[in-house]
Amino acid sequence: MTDAPILEVRDLAKTYGARLGCADISFDLWPGEVLAVVGESGSGKTTLLNCLSTRLAADGGSIVYAMRDGSRRDLATMPEAERRFLMRTDWGFVHQNPADGLRMGVSAGANVGERLMAIGDRHYGRIRGTALDWLSRVEIAADRIDDGPRAFSGGMRQRLQIARNLVTAPRLVFMDEPTGGLDVSVQARLLDLMRGLVRDLGLSVIIVTHDLAVARLLSHRIMVMKDGRVIEEGLTDRVLDDPRQPYTQLLVSSIPQA
Amino acid sequence: MNAATYNFAYLDEQTKRMIRRAILKALAIPGYQVPFAAREMPMPYGWGTGGVQVTAAVIGPGDVLKVIDQGADDTTNAVSIRAFFRKVAGVATTTHTAEATVIQTRHRIPEYPLKEGQILVYQVPIPEPLRFLEPRETETRVMHGLEDYGLMHVKLYEDIAHHGRIATAYAYPVKVAGRYVMDPSPIPKFDNPKMTMSPALQLFGAGREKRIYAVPPYTEVKSLDFEDHPFEVQTFNEPCALCGARNVYLDEVVLDDRGGRMFVCSDTDNCESRRTGTGAQS
Ligand SMILES: Nc1ncnc2c1ncn2[C@@H]1O[C@H](COP(=O)(O)OP(=O)(O)OP(=O)(O)O)[C@@H](O)[C@H]1O
Ligand SMILES: [Mg+2]
Ligand SMILES: [Zn+2]
Numbered sequence: 001m002t003d004a005p006i007l008e009v010r011d012l013a014k015t016y017g018a019r020l021g022c023a024d025i026s027f028d029l030w031p032g033e034v035l036a037v038v039g040e041s042g043s044g045k046t047t048l049l050n051c052l053s054t055r056l057a058a059d060g061g062s063i064v065y066a067m068r069d070g071s072r073r074d075l076a077t078m079p080e081a082e083r084r085f086l087m088r089t090d091w092g093f094v095h096q097n098p099a100d101g102l103r104m105g106v107s108a109g110a111n112v113g114e115r116l117m118a119i120g121d122r123h124y125g126r127i128r129g130t131a132l133d134w135l136s137r138v139e140i141a142a143d144r145i146d147d148g149p150r151a152f153s154g155g156m157r158q159r160l161q162i163a164r165n166l167v168t169a170p171r172l173v174f175m176d177e178p179t180g181g182l183d184v185s186v187q188a189r190l191l192d193l194m195r196g197l198v199r200d201l202g203l204s205v206i207i208v209t210h211d212l213a214v215a216r217l218l219s220h221r222i223m224v225m226k227d228g229r230v231i232e233e234g235l236t237d238r239v240l241d242d243p244r245q246p247y248t249q250l251l252v253s254s255i256p257q258a
Numbered sequence: 259m260n261a262a263t264y265n266f267a268y269l270d271e272q273t274k275r276m277i278r279r280a281i282l283k284a285l286a287i288p289g290y291q292v293p294f295a296a297r298e299m300p301m302p303y304g305w306g307t308g309g310v311q312v313t314a315a316v317i318g319p320g321d322v323l324k325v326i327d328q329g330a331d332d333t334t335n336a337v338s339i340r341a342f343f344r345k346v347a348g349v350a351t352t353t354h355t356a357e358a359t360v361i362q363t364r365h366r367i368p369e370y371p372l373k374e375g376q377i378l379v380y381q382v383p384i385p386e387p388l389r390f391l392e393p394r395e396t397e398t399r400v401m402h403g404l405e406d407y408g409l410m411h412v413k414l415y416e417d418i419a420h421h422g423r424i425a426t427a428y429a430y431p432v433k434v435a436g437r438y439v440m441d442p443s444p445i446p447k448f449d450n451p452k453m454t455m456s457p458a459l460q461l462f463g464a465g466r467e468k469r470i471y472a473v474p475p476y477t478e479v480k481s482l483d484f485e486d487h488p489f490e491v492q493t494f495n496e497p498c499a500l501c502g503a504r505n506v507y508l509d510e511v512v513l514d515d516r517g518g519r520m521f522v523c524s525d526t527d528n529c530e531s532r533r534t535g536t537g538a539q540s
Contacts, residue, residue, distance in 0.1 A: 044342040081404045103391065103412070107419055112411050117415065118408025124418055146419050 004066055006031045006172060006204050007052070012061035014051050020228040021047035025061065027233065031171070034198060034205040036215035036236065039225035045208040046176055048225070052206060053093055053174045054083055056189070068171070088115050089129060092165030092173035096180045098157035101164070102149045106162055108135060109145040115168045134163040155186035159193065166197065175207040179214055191217050198239065212252065216240055224248050267314040270348040273297055277315035277470070283459060284472035289434030290402070291385050296468040301342075305335055306364055306381030307465030308340070313362050313379045316461070317343065322350045324358035329366040329507070329524035336364075353527045365428075367449040369506045369528040372458035374475065378442045382464035385471065387431045387441040407439050410482055418487055427492065433480045434473055442479075448491045454477040462484045498523045501532035 005028035014021035022044035029035055037045050038039060051054035052063060054075050060206045063075045068090065075083065085092070095101035102111055112131040113121075121127055132142055138159035140152075149157050158178060178194070179187040195218055198205055209215055215222055215236060222239040224232040224247070232245045265271060273295075280294035299307040317323065317370045325340045327333040331353040340351045352358050354369040354394060362379040372378060388398040391409045401407065408433050417425045430447035434440050442453060443462060453460065453473060460473040474480060483489040499520040506528065508521040523529035530536075 019480050080400075084404055084406060105391065106412055106416050109419055112414050113415055114408055114412050117411040118406065122411070122483075124415065125486050127415065128419075 004070075004072075005029055006066045007206075008062075009052065009062040010062050010064075011089065012048070012051055012058050012063065014047050014056065014058050020044070022051070022225070022228040024229055027230075029172075029204055029206065030177075031204055032202045033221065034158075034203075034219045035208065036219035036222045037206065037225060038210060038212060038215050038222060040210060040251075045210075045225055045230040047228070049174050049176050049206060049208050053091065054087070055093070065085040065172075068084045082105065085119075088118050090171050092162075092170045094158075094165055094173065094175040094178045095160055096177035098149065098154070098161045101161045102157060104149050106148045107148055108140065108152070110158055111164045112167050114164065130167060131163075134167050135160075136165045137166075137197070139189075153186075154182055155190060156192055158182065162193045162194070162197070162198070166201065169201070172204045172206075175205065177209055178207065179209070179211065194218060212240060224251065264348055266319070266345050267297075267317055267343070269297060269311065269314045274315045277311055281312065281315065281472060283458075284412070284461070284470050285474050288473055288477050289432075289438030289440040289471060291469040291471045293468055294470050294507045296465050299465065301338070303466040304383075306339065306362070306463075308463030309362050309364070309379050309381035309465075310339060310463075311465060312461050312463035312470060313343065313360060314347075316377055316379070317347055317349060317360050319347070319349065321359045322352050322357055324352050324355060324361045324368075324527075325363075325388070326361065326366055326368065326525075326527075327364045328510070329368075330526045332526065355527060365444050365446075366507070366524060367445060367452045369503075369523070370523045372452075372456055374457040376458040378456075378458050378460045380445075380460065380462045381444045382441070382462045382469070383466070384429075385441055385462070385464040385467050385469040387429075387439050402438060405437065407433075410439055411484070414482060414487075415486065418484070424483065424487055424489070430489075431482050433482060434479075435477050440471060440473075440479075440481070445490075446492060446507055447481065450479070450481045450489070451491065455479075464502075476503070494521060496521055498529060501529045503529065503532055 007029040010026050012025040013023040025048055037048060039045055051058040064072050065075055069104050109128060109131040112134050113127040115131060116127050132145060135145060140156060140159060149160055152160060162228050179190055207218060219236045223230050226247050232239060232248045240252055243252050278296055280292045280447045284292045296311060299310055301307060325336040325338040333344045342527050343349055346353055355368040386398055388401055388409055390413055392398050414424050428444045428446055429441050430450055432440050432442055432450060442450060455476050457475050459475055462471045481489040481525050494508045498508060503523055507524045509524045510519055511522055512519050
C-alpha cells in the first residue's frame with residue numbers, strides 16, 4: 001500500500017425523494033485494499049456503491065479519486081467523457097445479476113474484448129488472444145470463447161463478467177453481491193478465484209455483501225451500514241470477532257462462525 | 259391527384275425551409291443524424307419517404323432527376339418516384355447518371371463516377387448504426403456524443419469469430435471525417451469506396467425515423483475494420499453476362515428452375531449504355 005488513498009469519500013449523501021438512500025458516509029480506500037460493505041436489506045449498500053462508482057449522482061459530499069498519474073480528481077466535476085473512459089479502463093463494476101453486466105447477445109470473446117475495442121485496440125488476433133487468456137484465468141474453457149453467455153451457467157456468467165471487467169487491468173473494482181444467487185459450492189469456487197485475482201493484481205475493491213462469510217474471506221476492512229448510515233467500521237477480524245455495536249453483534253451472531 | 263393544388267415539389271415552402279435547415283446542419287456536422295419534422299408523403303414509408311422529402315427540398319425547376327432502386331431505373335418504385343417529381347415539380351428526368359443533377363437512390367451508388375454539382379440522395383430505412391447492439395436511443399446518442407464506438411467493432415469481431423471474416427455485406431458502417439460513425443444505408447459494401455472524397459454531395463433521408471445526415475463533397479469516409487482483417491469489397495469471378503463489364507456490382511439472375519443463372523450489372527443504365535454505346539459509361 002502506498003502513502004495516498006485511491007479514493008477519499010467525505011459526507012456522501014443520497015436521498016430518493018423523502019426516502020434516505022445513504023448519508024454521512026466518509027472513508028478512505030487505500031491501494032490494494034478490499035473494503036466490504038455489509039448490512040441488512042435496504043440499509044443503503046447498493047445506493048452507496050452506485051454513488052461511489054458515479055452510476056448514480058449523489059446529492060452531497062465529495063469523492064476524490066487518485067488518477068494513475070497521481071493527480072487527485074473530484075469525480076462530481078469530472079467531464080462525462082473522461083468519467084466514462086475511467087469507468088471502462090481504470091474501474092470495474094461487477095453486478096449481482098450477470099445479465100446487467102454482460103452483453104447477453106454476443107459471444108464470451110466479444111464480452112471480454114469489448115473494453116479493449118472501446119479503448120482503440122483494432123487488432124482482432126490480439127484482442128482474441130487477450131480474451132482467451134482472460135477466459136482461462138477465470139477457468140472458462142477456450143472452446144467456449146464463441147458461445148454466448150446465455151449458454152453459460154450462473155457461475156460461469158459471473159466469472160465471465162469478472163474477466164470482462166479485469167481485461168483492462170483496472171485499479172479499482174466495485175462489486176455488488178457478486179456471489180448472491182449462486183449455489184454454495186459455486187460460490188466457494190468463485191470466492192477462491194476472486195481472492196486469487198485480487199491478490200495477484202493488487203486490486204482495490206469495494207464489495208457489497210450481506211454475507212459476512214464473504215466479507216471475512218475477501219476483505220481487509222468492513223463497514224457496517226444500517227438505515228443508510230455507517231454504524232461501525234474496522235479491520236475485518238476485529239469487527240467480526242469483537243463487534244462493538246449491538247446491531248453488528250446481532251448480525252455476527254446470526255451467521256455460523258468460520 | 260391534381261398537381262395544380264400542390265406547391266412546387268409537393269411540400270410547402272415552410273416545410274422545405276425546415277428540411278433545408280436540417281440539411282445545412284447535417285453538412286456542418288458530417289455523419290451526424292439531424293432530427294427533422296418529417297411530413298406524411300403520398301406514399302408508404304418503405305417507398306423512401308425520407309429520400310423523397312430531401313429531394314423535394316433541394317430540387318429546382320432546372321434540375322434533372324434520376325431515380326434508382328437497387329441500381330435499376332425501371333422498377334415500380336423508381337418509376338413512380340420519377341413520375342411524382344415530373345408531376346409536382348415539372349422537372350426533367352433521365353436514366354443517365356452523367357446527365358442527372360439530382361439522383362435519388364435506394365441501396366446503390368451508380369457505377370459511373372459522380373461529379374461536382376451532383377447530389378446523391380439516399381433512402382434510409384434505419385439511420386442508427388449502433389442500434390444492432392444498443393437499442394436504447396438515449397444511450398446511442400451519448401455514445402455518438404462521446405465518440406464511444408467500441409460497440410461497432412464488437413459487431414465486426416462477432417462476424418469474424420463466427421464466419422472467419424467480416425460477413426457484413428450491406429449497410430457496412432463507416433466513419434465520416436474521422437468523427438461520426440454512420441450507416442451508409444443498405445448499399446452493398448462494394449459501393450463504400452465510392453463515398454470517400456466524392457465530388458458529389460451525399461444526403462441521407464430516413465422518413466419513418468425522421469433523420470437527415472450528410473457527407474459533404476470531398477469528405478473522407480472510412481469503412482471500419484481491423485488491422486488484421488482489413489475492409490474489402492465483394493469481388494465477382496465473371497464479368498457481366500450482358501455487357502462484359504468487370505469491377506462493377508453484379509446481381510445474380512435465376513434463368514430457369516433447373517439452376518440456370520447468370521450475373522448481370524445491378525446498374526441497369528450503365529449496362530445498357532455499354533451495350534448500345536450511348537450515354538456515358540464506366
Ligand atoms: N430507485 C429508488 N427509488 C426510491 N427508493 C430507493 C431506490 N433505490 C433504493 N431505494 C431505497 O433506498 C434505501 C436503500 O436501498 P439500497 O438498494 O441501497 O439497499 P441495499 O442495502 O442495497 O439493499 P439490498 O441488500 O436489498 O440490496 C431503501 O430504503 C430503498 O427502498
Ligand atoms: Mg443492494
Ligand atoms: Zn452489364
